[in-house]
Amino acid sequence: MLTINNISFSYNKRFGDLFHDFSLELNAGNVYGLLGKNGAGKSTLIYLMTGLLTPKSGEALLDGVNVRKRLPKTMSDIFLVPEEFELPRLSLRQYVDLNAPFYPNFSKEDMQRYLDIFEMGGDMNVNLNALSMGQKKKVFMAFAFAANTRVLIMDEPTNGLDIPSKSQFRKLVTTGMTDDKMMLISTHQVRDISDILDHVTIIDQSRVLLNASIADVMSKVAFRPLREGDEPLFVLQSPYGPLGAVPAEEGEETKVDLEMLFNATLQNPAAINQLFTTSK
Numbered sequence: 001m002l003t004i005n006n007i008s009f010s011y012n013k014r015f016g017d018l019f020h021d022f023s024l025e026l027n028a029g030n031v032y033g034l035l036g037k038n039g040a041g042k043s044t045l046i047y048l049m050t051g052l053l054t055p056k057s058g059e060a061l062l063d064g065v066n067v068r069k070r071l072p073k074t075m076s077d078i079f080l081v082p083e084e085f086e087l088p089r090l091s092l093r094q095y096v097d098l099n100a101p102f103y104p105n106f107s108k109e110d111m112q113r114y115l116d117i118f119e120m121g122g123d124m125n126v127n128l129n130a131l132s133m134g135q136k137k138k139v140f141m142a143f144a145f146a147a148n149t150r151v152l153i154m155d156e157p158t159n160g161l162d163i164p165s166k167s168q169f170r171k172l173v174t175t176g177m178t179d180d181k182m183m184l185i186s187t188h189q190v191r192d193i194s195d196i197l198d199h200v201t202i203i204d205q206s207r208v209l210l211n212a213s214i215a216d217v218m219s220k221v222a223f224r225p226l227r228e229g230d231e232p233l234f235v236l237q238s239p240y241g242p243l244g245a246v247p248a249e250e251g252e253e254t255k256v257d258l259e260m261l262f263n264a265t266l267q268n269p270a271a272i273n274q275l276f277t278t279s280k
Contacts, residue, residue, distance in 0.1 A: 001182055002026040002151055007048060007058035018044055020206045021058070028150065029179045030213075033197040034186040035262050040204050042186045043083070046153055049184075050080045062151065076103055079149040083156040087136050093124035096143065103147035110176075111146035117175065118142060118168050134160050141169070145176040152176075153184045158192040170196050190258040200258065202265045209265045212276055214256055220275050221264070222248040223257040233271055234264035247275055 004024045010017045018041050026032060036042045047053040049060050051067035051074075060067045065074050088095065100106040112122060118138040128136065137160050144152060158166050173196045177183060185193050200217065202210040212220075223245055226232060232244035245257070245264040265272045 001028045003061045007055045009055045022206050028182050030199045032184040032199045036203045077149050078151045079144045079147050081144050081154040087128040089129045091125045105148035114142035114145050155186045158189050166192050194258045209269050217256050218253045222252050222254045233268045
């Protein structure tokens with residue numbers, strides 16, 4: 001559904017390309033986790049995906065249409081929740097009345113349902129400027145989900161949310177996801193989203209280090225205490241002894257530890273690549 005074809009991009013010629021000949025395909029029916037270390041280009045990639053930045057070469061396509069053209073039909077099917085945003089000095093009702101028409105599938109009933117999930121109440125006359133940052137984030141995400149776009153991209157959506165609100169966010173994702181939608185969540189807070197992803201993509205500038213379904217990860221990598229003879233991809237010291245991300249044995253399945261998977265991928269990219277390109 002969303003295809004990135006051979007994109008190259010640079011903020012400054014002196015520092016070279018942040019992305020060079022980068023390609024990636026994202027399909028409907030999946031909740032993707034986009035992971036990468038600081039400076040890997042996650043936010044830049046998001047802005048390229050949504051047509052907010054112009055690549056030097058290559059293109060990002062939604063159903064074959066270049067998103068950089070920012071055609072109304074394309075933009076009405078993409079919603080971006082950036083890490084930082086401002087809401088106007090309006091009531092929630094005014095905000096919805098002004099912005100909902102840009103999204104043909106927007107549902108006020110869904111908006112109320114998502115506000116209820118966040119325990120934000122039903123006062124549509126509340127002044128957005130009077131809300132705390134966490135409350136603003138909840139309102140904005142409720143609107144984003146109620147827009148019912150086929151592509152929903154969120155950059156660090158759990159930043160600024162307390163522990164109960166992070167649980168509510170996970171419920172929001174599972175409630176709002178349908179087979180015809182694609183969601184992408186870029187975050188460093190991997191523990192906040194580990195239970196709602198069904199696909200993980202790890203990038204390092206121009207390289208896709210890993211692009212695999214959670215089911216595939218479970219079949220190929222085990223996350224558990226180390227055993228004699230293990231050849232770990234990554235080792236984490238714990239109070240109970242060393243834990244490892246290790247190649248899974250035949251029939252072995254463990255819960256995916258995204259933090260360990262991320263570190264294993266950065267530490268042993270060649271081994272991870274071989275593991276995921278070799279059929280069992």
